[in-house]
Amino acid sequence: EAGVVQSPRYKIIEKKQPVAFWCNPISGHNTLYWYRQNLGQGPELLIRYENEEAVDDSQLPKDRFSAERLKGVDSTLKIQPAELGDSAVYLCASSLVGSPLHFGNGTRLTVT
């Protein structure tokens, strides 16, 4: 089966610019996650979707971050405007209920 697909793989932007990341989960996986991984740290959950509903967005900085999962399949995560501290790897994962998370390769964001 195809894995979780993320794009772009790398993104370099200047601060205050907008940026968007895209994720295509494994077919049939109803749960989709966006994590942020800072250098030398473990992934931290930003938002979790069950189908098209965001069921846990308590860690999403809502003043500048937004996400959507139209039709309960693909998802996009947007940052506007980006700040220097947003530099990190943004990971998308999907799963079935109670099963392990399957991660994509991530998008490495550098904000200059």
Add this chain to the structure above:
Amino acid sequence: AQKVTQAQTEISVVEKEDVTLDCVYETRDTTYYLFWYKQPPSGELVFLIRRNSFDEQNEISGRYSWNFQKSTSSFNFTITASQVVDSAVYFCANTGGFKTIFGAGTRLFVKA
């Protein structure tokens, strides 16, 4: 509250040595899952094992083994006869109530 602690930041061993990665978790959930993931230099998080809170049986898979002890809230991971290809960052994670929390990771260096 959920918490996963991996006290070892970095471990360096020589090939063929055995190495144990420690993981201590905190949770209020009575039903939960524990995981280990491997993150090689390529960046993708790879699932290694899942245990549920009702199954304390230790598990062995090739050179990998896991020791789950609820009494000490620990889920340690041992690599026997380590190899250079085992060099990676290893993350322990806990899922309770559909929320997965990761530890900070242990970076393992295996030298030839």
